[in-house]
Amino acid sequence: MSAATTRSRTPDRLCAEAVDLARAAAEEAAAPGVVGEHAGAVSEGDRVVTHFFECKELGYRGWRWAVTVARASRAKVVTLDEVVLLPGPDALLAPEWVPWSERLRPGDMGPGDLLPTEADDLRLEPGYSGEDEPFPNSPVSEEMAELVEAEDAEVTAGTPSNLPVAPTRGTIAAIAEELGMRRARVLSRYGLHSAADRWEEAFGSKTPMAQAAPATCVSCGFLTPIGGSLGQAFGICANEFAPADGRVVSLAYGCGGHSEAAIMPKPPRPAPPVIDETKVDAFPLRPAADSGSVPDVPDEAAAELGHS
Numbered sequence: 001m002s003a004a005t006t007r008s009r010t011p012d013r014l015c016a017e018a019v020d021l022a023r024a025a026a027e028e029a030a031a032p033g034v035v036g037e038h039a040g041a042v043s044e045g046d047r048v049v050t051h052f053f054e055c056k057e058l059g060y061r062g063w064r065w066a067v068t069v070a071r072a073s074r075a076k077v078v079t080l081d082e083v084v085l086l087p088g089p090d091a092l093l094a095p096e097w098v099p100w101s102e103r104l105r106p107g108d109m110g111p112g113d114l115l116p117t118e119a120d121d122l123r124l125e126p127g128y129s130g131e132d133e134p135f136p137n138s139p140v141s142e143e144m145a146e147l148v149e150a151e152d153a154e155v156t157a158g159t160p161s162n163l164p165v166a167p168t169r170g171t172i173a174a175i176a177e178e179l180g181m182r183r184a185r186v187l188s189r190y191g192l193h194s195a196a197d198r199w200e201e202a203f204g205s206k207t208p209m210a211q212a213a214p215a216t217c218v219s220c221g222f223l224t225p226i227g228g229s230l231g232q233a234f235g236i237c238a239n240e241f242a243p244a245d246g247r248v249v250s251l252a253y254g255c256g257g258h259s260e261a262a263i264m265p266k267p268p269r270p271a272p273p274v275i276d277e278t279k280v281d282a283f284p285l286r287p288a289a290d291s292g293s294v295p296d297v298p299d300e301a302a303a304e305l306g307h308s
Contacts, residue, residue: 015049015069016041018078022051022067029083031057035065047071048081055085062091106240112212113256115241123239124221124259192230199234203244205252213254214261221259223249 019038026035036054044050053065068081087093109115117124187195204210217223222239225231226248233251237244242257 009043011041011043011049012047012071014076014078015047015071018049018069019051021078021080022069023053025067025080025083026053026065030055030065030085039064044068047073052088060085060092062088064088104241106245107243109241109243109256111208114214114261115257116261117259196230196233199248200250203237203247203249203253205250205254207253209243209255210253213256213258215258216252216254217249217258218251219258219260220254222257223251 019041023035023038034055034057036056039052039054041049041051048068048070050066050068053067055063055065057063063085064087065083066086067083069078070081071078104115205216210216217235217237220239222237222242224236224238226235230248234248235251237247237249239245239257239259242255244253244255
């Protein structure tokens with residue numbers, strides 16, 4: 001340990017005794033009656049000491065006024081360095097700030113709110129545009145097609161007519177089972193339309209959320225398509241922050257959590273007023289001579305008609 005380090009840890013005697021100077025500086029910076037008792041001193045370096053005073057101000061429990069004093073080399077006068085309010089070991093502090101993207105929870109979005117997605121969002125990936133070749137393990141790749149032709153595996157021992165039992169694969173029952181039709185009863189057309197009406201009313205194009213959305217679900221990357229005839233008008237939302245997460249939504253529905261939402265939409269401009277109440281219309285004090293329904297004629301002409 002060097003001599004400089006030893007000197008820095010030992011408080012300077014004159015600086016440590018300058019409690020009155022430090023208190024006066026703290027009372028000048030703080031409000032009246034806020035500075036409390038002296039809570040100790042800490043050496044900050046050679047001839048530099050920080051004095052701590054309790055803070056009695058409401059809302060700052062555990063905080064301390066820190067007044068730093070210093071003395072020049074070979075000088076006997078202690079001078080003031082700075083005064084600042086610092087939190088103590090048991091101070092009451094505000095919670096750590098959390099970004100809005102981490103504070104957001106499902107159900108927090110309302111009509112008109114937007115949730116822009118980042119370019120490297122893990123929940124999204126680029127779609128197949130046709131410009132790139134399929135992956136090597138894709139069923140449509142040339143490598144997989146050549147591998148299938150080279151192996152030429154035997155599926156059955158012979159043709160179906162020579163087998164003792166007809167294979168289950170390829171039969172009408174097997175196809176119906178794959179399509180989900182091997183049930184006692186299936187949804188009728190009326191039941192299908194009733195379900196579509198309920199879903200359209202809950203998450204359709206006429207809802208307030210869809211009216212304020214920047215785009216529809218048909219162009220959203222979070223939309224998961226469904227099979228069957230309902231897939232032509234509906235899909236499933238897969239955005240955890242969207243109000244319809246996990247719900248069947250109409251393709252014409254939309255919300256602020258659209259995958260391509262990047263800018264805020266322009267607010268609607270109100271229509272111009274029909275009656276302009278901001279201007280003053282000038283009216284004459286006396287009506288014009290030709291403004292009435294009776295023509296302006298002299299009394300002699302009217303006398304010919306007689307009077308009652």
